[in-house]
Amino acid sequence: MGTTQLETVPEPKYWHLKTVLSEALDAEFSVGEILPNERDLAARFGVARATLRQALEQLELEGRLQRRRGVGTTVAPPRMGVAVGAAEHVWPGAVGDAWKAADCTQLVPPAAVAGVLETGADETVHTVRRMRMTHGQPVAAELLYVPASSVPDLSAIEAPSGPARARAVLRELQRLGLEGQDSAVELGSARADDAKVLDRLPGAPVLVVTTRFFAEGRTAAVSVATYRADTCRLTFGDSGGVEVHHDPERRAS
Amino acid sequence: MGTTQLETVPEPKYWHLKTVLSEALDAEFSVGEILPNERDLAARFGVARATLRQALEQLELEGRLQRRRGVGTTVAPPRMGVAVGAAEHVWPGAVGDAWKAADCTQLVPPAAVAGVLETGADETVHTVRRMRMTHGQPVAAELLYVPASSVPDLSAIEAPSGPARARAVLRELQRLGLEGQDSAVELGSARADDAKVLDRLPGAPVLVVTTRFFAEGRTAAVSVATYRADTCRLTFGDSGGVEVHHDPERRAS
Protein backbone atom coordinates (compact mmCIF):
# COMPACT_ATOMS: atom_id res chain seq x y z
CA MET A 1 0.00 0.00 0.00
CA GLY A 2 1.23 3.45 0.84
CA THR A 3 4.33 2.15 2.57
CA THR A 4 7.29 3.60 0.73
CA GLN A 5 9.86 2.01 2.97
CA LEU A 6 12.95 1.57 0.87
CA GLU A 7 15.44 1.62 3.70
CA THR A 8 14.58 -1.32 5.92
CA VAL A 9 17.26 -0.25 8.37
CA PRO A 10 16.13 2.44 10.78
CA GLU A 11 19.20 4.53 11.37
CA PRO A 12 19.77 5.22 15.06
CA LYS A 13 18.79 8.72 16.06
CA TYR A 14 22.20 9.60 17.45
CA TRP A 15 23.86 8.52 14.24
CA HIS A 16 21.61 10.65 12.13
CA LEU A 17 22.06 13.47 14.59
CA LYS A 18 25.81 13.18 14.33
CA THR A 19 25.61 13.50 10.56
CA VAL A 20 23.39 16.55 10.78
CA LEU A 21 25.63 18.20 13.34
CA SER A 22 28.72 17.34 11.35
CA GLU A 23 27.34 19.07 8.30
CA ALA A 24 26.29 22.04 10.36
CA LEU A 25 29.82 22.29 11.73
CA ASP A 26 31.23 22.36 8.22
CA ALA A 27 28.75 24.91 6.98
CA GLU A 28 27.84 27.24 9.82
CA PHE A 29 30.57 27.19 12.43
CA SER A 30 34.18 28.20 12.55
CA VAL A 31 36.99 26.89 14.72
CA GLY A 32 36.75 27.93 18.33
CA GLU A 33 33.12 28.92 18.16
CA ILE A 34 30.97 27.72 21.03
CA LEU A 35 27.86 25.65 20.38
CA PRO A 36 24.54 26.06 22.20
CA ASN A 37 24.45 24.10 25.43
CA GLU A 38 23.40 20.47 25.48
CA ARG A 39 19.93 21.06 26.92
CA ASP A 40 19.08 23.59 24.25
CA LEU A 41 20.52 21.47 21.46
CA ALA A 42 18.59 18.43 22.63
CA ALA A 43 15.36 20.42 22.73
CA ARG A 44 16.03 21.88 19.31
CA PHE A 45 16.42 18.42 17.77
CA GLY A 46 13.61 16.92 19.78
CA VAL A 47 15.67 14.24 21.51
CA ALA A 48 16.65 13.43 25.06
CA ARG A 49 19.85 14.94 26.31
CA ALA A 50 21.47 11.52 26.58
CA THR A 51 20.89 10.92 22.90
CA LEU A 52 22.29 14.28 21.96
CA ARG A 53 25.31 13.54 24.11
CA GLN A 54 25.91 10.27 22.29
CA ALA A 55 26.22 12.22 19.06
CA LEU A 56 28.51 14.81 20.62
CA GLU A 57 30.72 12.07 22.06
CA GLN A 58 31.29 10.63 18.60
CA LEU A 59 32.13 14.01 17.17
CA GLU A 60 34.56 14.62 20.01
CA LEU A 61 36.12 11.21 19.36
CA GLU A 62 36.67 12.23 15.77
CA GLY A 63 38.34 15.44 16.84
CA ARG A 64 35.59 17.72 15.60
CA LEU A 65 34.48 19.05 18.98
CA GLN A 66 36.00 19.87 22.30
CA ARG A 67 33.91 19.81 25.47
CA ARG A 68 34.94 21.30 28.78
CA ARG A 69 32.96 21.04 31.96
CA GLY A 70 31.79 24.36 33.26
CA VAL A 71 32.62 26.04 30.00
CA GLY A 72 30.85 24.58 27.01
CA THR A 73 31.30 22.80 23.70
CA THR A 74 33.53 24.38 21.08
CA VAL A 75 34.49 23.57 17.52
CA ALA A 76 37.93 21.95 17.55
CA PRO A 77 40.73 22.92 15.18
CA PRO A 78 42.02 20.24 12.78
CA ARG A 79 44.20 17.67 14.49
CA MET A 80 47.86 18.51 14.62
CA GLY A 81 50.37 16.17 13.07
CA VAL A 82 52.85 14.91 15.64
CA ALA A 83 55.97 13.12 14.44
CA VAL A 84 56.61 9.96 16.40
CA GLY A 85 58.74 7.86 14.09
CA ALA A 86 61.40 9.71 12.17
CA ALA A 87 63.38 8.04 9.43
CA GLU A 88 66.59 8.48 11.43
CA HIS A 89 66.20 7.04 14.86
CA VAL A 90 67.41 9.03 17.81
CA TRP A 91 67.52 8.53 21.53
CA PRO A 92 64.99 10.33 23.63
CA GLY A 93 66.41 13.55 24.94
CA ALA A 94 68.50 14.33 21.89
CA VAL A 95 68.79 18.00 21.18
CA GLY A 96 65.79 19.44 19.46
CA ASP A 97 63.17 16.97 20.48
CA ALA A 98 59.88 18.34 21.67
CA TRP A 99 59.93 16.71 25.09
CA LYS A 100 60.41 18.20 28.48
CA ALA A 101 61.82 15.97 31.19
CA ALA A 102 59.75 16.35 34.31
CA ASP A 103 60.92 13.83 36.83
CA CYS A 104 62.78 10.60 37.43
CA THR A 105 62.33 7.87 39.98
CA GLN A 106 63.47 4.31 40.51
CA LEU A 107 60.69 1.78 40.45
CA VAL A 108 59.72 -1.71 39.44
CA PRO A 109 58.23 -1.48 35.95
CA PRO A 110 54.92 -3.08 34.95
CA ALA A 111 55.26 -6.77 34.19
CA ALA A 112 54.89 -6.25 30.45
CA VAL A 113 57.73 -3.73 30.38
CA ALA A 114 59.93 -5.85 32.61
CA GLY A 115 59.50 -8.73 30.21
CA VAL A 116 60.74 -6.69 27.26
CA LEU A 117 63.67 -5.28 29.22
CA GLU A 118 64.49 -8.73 30.59
CA THR A 119 64.85 -7.37 34.08
CA GLY A 120 64.14 -9.40 37.18
CA ALA A 121 60.70 -9.54 38.72
CA ASP A 122 61.55 -7.11 41.49
CA GLU A 123 64.33 -5.19 39.78
CA THR A 124 63.91 -1.43 39.70
CA VAL A 125 64.73 0.68 36.66
CA HIS A 126 65.20 4.39 36.12
CA THR A 127 61.83 5.78 35.12
CA VAL A 128 61.81 9.17 33.47
CA ARG A 129 58.55 11.06 33.21
CA ARG A 130 58.31 13.48 30.33
CA MET A 131 55.74 15.68 28.75
CA ARG A 132 55.41 16.82 25.17
CA MET A 133 54.04 20.20 24.21
CA THR A 134 52.91 21.37 20.79
CA HIS A 135 51.58 24.83 20.07
CA GLY A 136 51.44 25.51 23.76
CA GLN A 137 49.27 22.53 24.49
CA PRO A 138 50.24 19.29 26.21
CA VAL A 139 49.82 16.46 23.72
CA ALA A 140 51.56 13.52 25.34
CA ALA A 141 52.77 12.10 28.62
CA GLU A 142 55.53 9.52 28.60
CA LEU A 143 57.20 7.06 30.89
CA LEU A 144 60.67 6.03 29.76
CA TYR A 145 62.05 2.91 31.40
CA VAL A 146 65.84 2.65 31.48
CA PRO A 147 67.50 -0.31 33.19
CA ALA A 148 70.56 0.52 35.27
CA SER A 149 72.65 -1.60 32.91
CA SER A 150 71.97 0.85 30.07
CA VAL A 151 73.43 3.80 31.97
CA PRO A 152 76.33 2.24 33.89
CA ASP A 153 78.24 5.49 34.30
CA LEU A 154 75.34 7.38 35.80
CA SER A 155 76.88 9.51 38.47
CA ALA A 156 75.81 8.76 42.01
CA ILE A 157 76.39 12.40 42.81
CA GLU A 158 73.16 13.55 41.27
CA ALA A 159 70.00 13.51 43.31
CA PRO A 160 68.28 10.11 43.18
CA SER A 161 65.15 11.67 41.74
CA GLY A 162 63.78 14.86 40.26
CA PRO A 163 64.22 16.73 36.96
CA ALA A 164 67.99 16.96 37.28
CA ARG A 165 68.23 13.21 37.64
CA ALA A 166 65.95 12.79 34.61
CA ARG A 167 68.25 14.88 32.47
CA ALA A 168 71.26 12.95 33.73
CA VAL A 169 69.72 9.64 32.70
CA LEU A 170 68.89 10.99 29.24
CA ARG A 171 72.41 12.37 28.88
CA GLU A 172 73.95 9.01 29.69
CA LEU A 173 71.65 7.30 27.20
CA GLN A 174 73.11 9.34 24.33
CA ARG A 175 76.45 7.60 24.88
CA LEU A 176 75.10 4.26 23.72
CA GLY A 177 75.08 3.53 20.02
CA LEU A 178 71.45 3.35 18.95
CA GLU A 179 71.06 0.36 16.65
CA GLY A 180 67.38 0.63 15.91
CA GLN A 181 63.92 1.10 17.30
CA ASP A 182 60.40 0.03 16.67
CA SER A 183 57.01 1.25 17.80
CA ALA A 184 53.48 0.06 18.28
CA VAL A 185 50.31 2.14 18.44
CA GLU A 186 47.11 1.14 20.14
CA LEU A 187 44.00 2.72 21.58
CA GLY A 188 43.74 3.15 25.32
CA SER A 189 42.10 5.30 27.94
CA ALA A 190 43.95 7.84 30.03
CA ARG A 191 44.93 6.86 33.54
CA ALA A 192 44.19 9.42 36.22
CA ASP A 193 47.75 10.77 36.34
CA ASP A 194 48.14 11.06 32.59
CA ALA A 195 44.71 12.64 32.27
CA LYS A 196 45.77 15.38 34.64
CA VAL A 197 48.85 16.21 32.61
CA LEU A 198 46.91 16.10 29.35
CA ASP A 199 44.14 18.29 30.72
CA ARG A 200 41.49 15.68 30.07
CA LEU A 201 39.18 13.64 32.25
CA PRO A 202 40.32 10.18 33.31
CA GLY A 203 39.27 7.60 30.76
CA ALA A 204 39.66 9.97 27.82
CA PRO A 205 40.69 8.15 24.63
CA VAL A 206 44.43 8.17 24.02
CA LEU A 207 46.85 6.67 21.54
CA VAL A 208 49.47 4.66 23.37
CA VAL A 209 52.80 4.48 21.57
CA THR A 210 55.19 1.85 22.88
CA THR A 211 58.72 2.15 21.58
CA ARG A 212 61.66 -0.19 22.03
CA PHE A 213 65.20 1.17 21.71
CA PHE A 214 67.91 -1.28 20.71
CA ALA A 215 71.57 -0.93 21.61
CA GLU A 216 74.38 -3.37 22.19
CA GLY A 217 72.29 -6.20 20.83
CA ARG A 218 69.44 -5.89 23.28
CA THR A 219 66.53 -3.71 24.30
CA ALA A 220 68.20 -0.84 26.11
CA ALA A 221 65.10 1.20 26.95
CA VAL A 222 61.35 1.20 26.54
CA SER A 223 59.09 4.20 26.20
CA VAL A 224 55.33 4.23 26.78
CA ALA A 225 53.88 7.49 25.50
CA THR A 226 50.25 8.50 25.86
CA TYR A 227 48.95 10.92 23.22
CA ARG A 228 45.64 12.77 23.29
CA ALA A 229 43.58 10.99 20.65
CA ASP A 230 41.24 13.91 20.14
CA THR A 231 43.87 16.44 19.14
CA CYS A 232 46.69 14.38 17.64
CA ARG A 233 47.45 12.68 14.37
CA LEU A 234 50.61 10.60 14.74
CA THR A 235 52.95 10.68 11.77
CA PHE A 236 55.54 8.10 10.81
CA GLY A 237 57.92 7.84 7.93
CA ASP A 238 60.06 9.76 5.52
CA SER A 239 58.56 13.20 5.72
CA GLY A 240 56.38 15.20 7.99
CA GLY A 241 53.13 13.35 7.60
CA VAL A 242 50.00 13.54 5.60
CA GLU A 243 47.57 16.40 5.39
CA VAL A 244 44.60 14.12 4.88
CA HIS A 245 42.09 14.00 7.67
CA HIS A 246 38.40 13.66 8.27
CA ASP A 247 36.01 14.39 5.48
CA PRO A 248 32.29 14.13 4.93
CA GLU A 249 31.02 10.79 3.72
CA ARG A 250 30.73 12.00 0.18
CA ARG A 251 31.90 9.16 -1.97
CA ALA A 252 29.69 9.36 -5.02
CA SER A 253 30.92 8.15 -8.35
CA MET B 1 35.76 15.50 64.07
CA GLY B 2 35.10 12.05 62.76
CA THR B 3 35.49 13.09 59.18
CA THR B 4 38.41 11.11 57.77
CA GLN B 5 38.00 12.43 54.26
CA LEU B 6 41.46 12.47 52.78
CA GLU B 7 40.39 11.98 49.19
CA THR B 8 38.29 14.98 48.34
CA VAL B 9 37.62 13.59 44.88
CA PRO B 10 34.66 11.21 44.75
CA GLU B 11 35.60 8.72 42.08
CA PRO B 12 32.79 8.20 39.57
CA LYS B 13 30.95 4.92 40.02
CA TYR B 14 31.61 3.70 36.51
CA TRP B 15 35.32 4.33 36.92
CA HIS B 16 35.51 2.36 40.13
CA LEU B 17 33.37 -0.31 38.55
CA LYS B 18 35.74 -0.53 35.61
CA THR B 19 38.66 -1.08 37.96
CA VAL B 20 36.82 -3.79 39.86
CA LEU B 21 35.77 -5.54 36.68
CA SER B 22 39.25 -5.24 35.25
CA GLU B 23 40.74 -6.96 38.26
CA ALA B 24 38.07 -9.62 38.13
CA LEU B 25 38.91 -10.26 34.49
CA ASP B 26 42.57 -10.75 35.35
CA ALA B 27 41.84 -13.03 38.27
CA GLU B 28 38.71 -15.02 37.55
CA PHE B 29 38.12 -15.14 33.83
CA SER B 30 39.92 -16.62 30.89
CA VAL B 31 39.92 -15.57 27.25
CA GLY B 32 36.69 -16.30 25.45
CA GLU B 33 34.68 -16.81 28.59
CA ILE B 34 31.28 -15.13 28.60
CA LEU B 35 30.31 -12.72 31.35
CA PRO B 36 26.90 -12.56 33.01
CA ASN B 37 24.49 -10.38 31.07
CA GLU B 38 24.32 -6.65 31.67
CA ARG B 39 21.12 -6.68 33.68
CA ASP B 40 22.47 -9.26 36.09
CA LEU B 41 25.83 -7.54 36.39
CA ALA B 42 24.20 -4.17 37.08
CA ALA B 43 22.02 -5.72 39.78
CA ARG B 44 24.99 -7.49 41.32
CA PHE B 45 26.91 -4.23 41.65
CA GLY B 46 23.88 -2.23 42.67
CA VAL B 47 24.00 0.26 39.80
CA ALA B 48 21.77 1.19 36.90
CA ARG B 49 22.36 -0.67 33.68
CA ALA B 50 23.53 2.53 31.95
CA THR B 51 26.28 2.97 34.53
CA LEU B 52 27.39 -0.62 34.16
CA ARG B 53 27.43 -0.15 30.41
CA GLN B 54 29.68 2.88 30.75
CA ALA B 55 32.25 0.71 32.50
CA LEU B 56 31.92 -2.06 29.91
CA GLU B 57 32.37 0.44 27.10
CA GLN B 58 35.69 1.55 28.52
CA LEU B 59 36.90 -2.00 28.89
CA GLU B 60 35.87 -2.75 25.33
CA LEU B 61 37.73 0.38 24.18
CA GLU B 62 40.84 -0.96 25.89
CA GLY B 63 40.48 -4.28 24.13
CA ARG B 64 39.64 -6.25 27.26
CA LEU B 65 36.09 -7.19 26.31
CA GLN B 66 34.13 -7.99 23.21
CA ARG B 67 30.40 -7.40 23.09
CA ARG B 68 28.08 -8.77 20.45
CA ARG B 69 24.41 -8.03 20.19
CA GLY B 70 22.24 -11.09 20.58
CA VAL B 71 25.18 -13.09 21.93
CA GLY B 72 26.77 -11.58 25.00
CA THR B 73 29.95 -10.13 26.42
CA THR B 74 33.13 -12.19 26.25
CA VAL B 75 36.68 -11.76 27.44
CA ALA B 76 38.80 -10.61 24.50
CA PRO B 77 42.18 -12.12 23.63
CA PRO B 78 45.22 -9.82 23.74
CA ARG B 79 45.37 -7.46 20.80
CA MET B 80 47.19 -8.78 17.78
CA GLY B 81 50.18 -6.93 16.43
CA VAL B 82 49.60 -5.83 12.85
CA ALA B 83 52.56 -4.57 10.84
CA VAL B 84 51.72 -1.37 8.97
CA GLY B 85 55.09 0.22 8.39
CA ALA B 86 57.88 -2.12 7.43
CA ALA B 87 61.47 -0.93 7.21
CA GLU B 88 61.51 -1.65 3.48
CA HIS B 89 58.68 0.07 1.76
CA VAL B 90 56.68 -1.85 -0.79
CA TRP B 91 53.77 -1.08 -3.01
CA PRO B 92 50.36 -2.38 -1.98
CA GLY B 93 49.66 -5.66 -3.66
CA ALA B 94 53.23 -6.91 -3.59
CA VAL B 95 53.52 -10.64 -3.17
CA GLY B 96 53.08 -11.78 0.37
CA ASP B 97 51.11 -8.90 1.75
CA ALA B 98 48.10 -9.72 3.90
CA TRP B 99 45.55 -7.89 1.81
CA LYS B 100 42.83 -9.20 -0.40
CA ALA B 101 41.68 -7.01 -3.26
CA ALA B 102 37.93 -6.87 -3.31
CA ASP B 103 36.85 -4.37 -5.87
CA CYS B 104 37.81 -1.39 -7.97
CA THR B 105 35.82 1.56 -9.24
CA GLN B 106 36.48 4.95 -10.72
CA LEU B 107 35.32 7.81 -8.58
CA VAL B 108 36.07 11.33 -7.44
CA PRO B 109 38.08 11.07 -4.23
CA PRO B 110 37.27 13.03 -1.08
CA ALA B 111 38.58 16.57 -1.18
CA ALA B 112 41.39 15.85 1.28
CA VAL B 113 42.69 12.96 -0.84
CA ALA B 114 42.34 14.93 -4.05
CA GLY B 115 44.46 17.65 -2.53
CA VAL B 116 47.31 15.28 -1.77
CA LEU B 117 47.13 13.63 -5.17
CA GLU B 118 46.90 17.00 -6.85
CA THR B 119 44.06 15.87 -9.04
CA GLY B 120 41.38 18.17 -10.34
CA ALA B 121 38.24 18.89 -8.39
CA ASP B 122 36.09 16.56 -10.49
CA GLU B 123 38.79 14.19 -11.67
CA THR B 124 38.14 10.52 -11.02
CA VAL B 125 40.81 8.11 -9.83
CA HIS B 126 41.03 4.35 -9.65
CA THR B 127 39.80 3.34 -6.22
CA VAL B 128 40.72 -0.11 -5.03
CA ARG B 129 38.87 -1.55 -2.07
CA ARG B 130 40.80 -4.11 -0.08
CA MET B 131 40.38 -6.06 3.11
CA ARG B 132 42.99 -7.37 5.48
CA MET B 133 42.56 -10.61 7.38
CA THR B 134 44.57 -11.85 10.34
CA HIS B 135 43.95 -15.14 12.08
CA GLY B 136 40.74 -15.55 10.15
CA GLN B 137 39.36 -12.23 11.31
CA PRO B 138 38.92 -9.05 9.30
CA VAL B 139 41.11 -6.37 10.86
CA ALA B 140 41.14 -3.60 8.31
CA ALA B 141 39.30 -2.12 5.35
CA GLU B 142 41.19 0.05 2.91
CA LEU B 143 40.56 2.42 0.06
CA LEU B 144 43.54 2.89 -2.21
CA TYR B 145 43.38 5.91 -4.50
CA VAL B 146 45.44 5.66 -7.68
CA PRO B 147 45.35 8.47 -10.23
CA ALA B 148 45.22 7.39 -13.84
CA SER B 149 48.59 9.03 -14.37
CA SER B 150 50.22 6.50 -12.04
CA VAL B 151 49.09 3.53 -14.09
CA PRO B 152 49.32 4.81 -17.67
CA ASP B 153 49.61 1.36 -19.24
CA LEU B 154 46.52 -0.01 -17.58
CA SER B 155 44.89 -2.15 -20.21
CA ALA B 156 41.50 -1.05 -21.39
CA ILE B 157 40.70 -4.67 -22.05
CA GLU B 158 40.02 -5.47 -18.44
CA ALA B 159 36.61 -4.87 -17.01
CA PRO B 160 36.21 -1.28 -15.78
CA SER B 161 35.43 -2.50 -12.28
CA GLY B 162 35.47 -5.58 -10.08
CA PRO B 163 38.17 -7.69 -8.43
CA ALA B 164 39.96 -8.41 -11.70
CA ARG B 165 40.31 -4.71 -12.35
CA ALA B 166 41.59 -4.18 -8.82
CA ARG B 167 44.35 -6.71 -9.35
CA ALA B 168 45.23 -5.12 -12.66
CA VAL B 169 45.67 -1.71 -11.05
CA LEU B 170 47.87 -3.17 -8.31
CA ARG B 171 49.94 -5.04 -10.90
CA GLU B 172 50.57 -1.87 -12.86
CA LEU B 173 51.57 -0.04 -9.68
CA GLN B 174 54.46 -2.46 -9.12
CA ARG B 175 56.09 -1.16 -12.27
CA LEU B 176 56.73 2.25 -10.76
CA GLY B 177 59.85 2.70 -8.69
CA LEU B 178 58.73 3.32 -5.13
CA GLU B 179 60.82 6.15 -3.72
CA GLY B 180 59.34 6.36 -0.27
CA GLN B 181 56.23 6.44 1.82
CA ASP B 182 54.93 7.93 5.00
CA SER B 183 51.97 7.27 7.23
CA ALA B 184 49.77 8.96 9.78
CA VAL B 185 47.59 7.34 12.43
CA GLU B 186 44.55 8.88 14.04
CA LEU B 187 41.44 7.85 15.86
CA GLY B 188 38.18 7.70 13.99
CA SER B 189 34.83 5.99 13.98
CA ALA B 190 33.81 3.38 11.46
CA ARG B 191 31.62 4.47 8.59
CA ALA B 192 28.67 2.22 7.83
CA ASP B 193 30.37 0.41 4.97
CA ASP B 194 33.62 -0.17 6.80
CA ALA B 195 31.75 -1.29 9.89
CA LYS B 196 30.04 -3.98 7.86
CA VAL B 197 33.31 -5.37 6.56
CA LEU B 198 34.93 -5.21 10.00
CA ASP B 199 31.97 -6.94 11.65
CA ARG B 200 31.37 -4.02 14.00
CA LEU B 201 28.57 -1.53 14.49
CA PRO B 202 28.77 1.81 12.72
CA GLY B 203 30.66 4.31 14.83
CA ALA B 204 32.94 1.71 16.38
CA PRO B 205 36.36 3.14 17.22
CA VAL B 206 38.95 2.57 14.52
CA LEU B 207 42.54 3.55 13.84
CA VAL B 208 42.75 5.31 10.51
CA VAL B 209 46.11 4.91 8.78
CA THR B 210 46.70 7.27 5.89
CA THR B 211 49.71 6.41 3.73
CA ARG B 212 51.28 8.37 0.91
CA PHE B 213 53.31 6.52 -1.69
CA PHE B 214 55.97 8.49 -3.54
CA ALA B 215 57.19 7.72 -7.04
CA GLU B 216 58.59 9.80 -9.84
CA GLY B 217 58.93 12.78 -7.57
CA ARG B 218 55.31 13.02 -6.58
CA THR B 219 52.55 11.34 -4.62
CA ALA B 220 51.62 8.42 -6.81
CA ALA B 221 48.95 6.86 -4.61
CA VAL B 222 47.21 7.33 -1.28
CA SER B 223 45.83 4.64 0.97
CA VAL B 224 43.28 5.17 3.73
CA ALA B 225 43.09 2.06 5.87
CA THR B 226 40.65 1.59 8.72
CA TYR B 227 41.77 -0.81 11.46
CA ARG B 228 39.62 -2.19 14.27
CA ALA B 229 40.87 -0.34 17.33
CA ASP B 230 39.60 -2.95 19.75
CA THR B 231 41.54 -5.88 18.34
CA CYS B 232 44.60 -4.34 16.73
CA ARG B 233 47.95 -2.97 17.84
CA LEU B 234 49.67 -1.32 14.89
CA THR B 235 53.39 -1.92 14.65
CA PHE B 236 55.95 0.21 12.88
CA GLY B 237 59.66 -0.08 12.55
CA ASP B 238 62.56 -2.43 12.29
CA SER B 239 61.10 -5.62 13.67
CA GLY B 240 57.77 -7.15 14.28
CA GLY B 241 56.56 -4.92 17.05
CA VAL B 242 56.42 -4.84 20.77
CA GLU B 243 54.85 -7.36 23.09
CA VAL B 244 53.92 -4.76 25.65
CA HIS B 245 50.26 -4.11 26.11
CA HIS B 246 47.73 -3.24 28.77
CA ASP B 247 48.63 -3.82 32.35
CA PRO B 248 47.07 -3.06 35.71
CA GLU B 249 47.85 0.29 37.20
CA ARG B 250 50.44 -1.11 39.56
CA ARG B 251 53.22 1.39 39.65
CA ALA B 252 54.49 1.25 43.21
CA SER B 253 57.97 2.30 44.04
Added chain:
DNA sequence: AAGTGGTCTAGACCACGCG
Protein backbone atom coordinates in the same frame (compact mmCIF):
# COMPACT_ATOMS: atom_id res chain seq x y z
C1' DA C 1 24.87 32.47 41.94
C1' DA C 2 24.31 30.93 37.47
C1' DG C 3 25.35 28.03 33.78
C1' DT C 4 27.99 24.41 31.78
C1' DG C 5 29.11 19.56 30.92
C1' DG C 6 29.51 14.92 33.73
C1' DT C 7 27.22 11.26 36.25
C1' DC C 8 23.36 8.44 37.46
C1' DT C 9 18.72 6.42 37.66
C1' DA C 10 14.71 3.34 36.39
C1' DG C 11 12.39 2.40 33.36
C1' DA C 12 10.92 1.20 27.95
C1' DC C 13 11.37 -0.67 23.42
C1' DC C 14 14.21 -2.39 19.45
C1' DA C 15 17.52 -5.34 16.54
C1' DC C 16 19.92 -9.33 16.42
C1' DG C 17 21.57 -14.32 17.07
C1' DC C 18 20.37 -18.63 18.41
C1' DG C 19 17.85 -22.86 19.53
Added chain:
DNA sequence: GCGTGGTCTAGACCACTTT
Protein backbone atom coordinates in the same frame (compact mmCIF):
# COMPACT_ATOMS: atom_id res chain seq x y z
C1' DG D 1 10.44 -17.25 21.11
C1' DC D 2 13.75 -15.95 24.09
C1' DG D 3 17.81 -13.74 25.74
C1' DT D 4 21.36 -10.68 24.44
C1' DG D 5 23.27 -6.11 23.80
C1' DG D 6 21.81 -1.39 21.50
C1' DT D 7 18.92 2.72 21.67
C1' DC D 8 16.12 6.11 23.93
C1' DT D 9 13.63 8.75 27.46
C1' DA D 10 12.79 12.25 31.24
C1' DG D 11 14.10 13.27 34.78
C1' DA D 12 17.77 14.28 39.03
C1' DC D 13 21.94 15.70 41.13
C1' DC D 14 27.01 16.74 41.02
C1' DA D 15 31.53 19.10 39.73
C1' DC D 16 33.43 22.68 37.60
C1' DT D 17 34.14 27.45 35.64
C1' DT D 18 32.86 31.94 35.16
C1' DT D 19 30.57 36.14 36.57
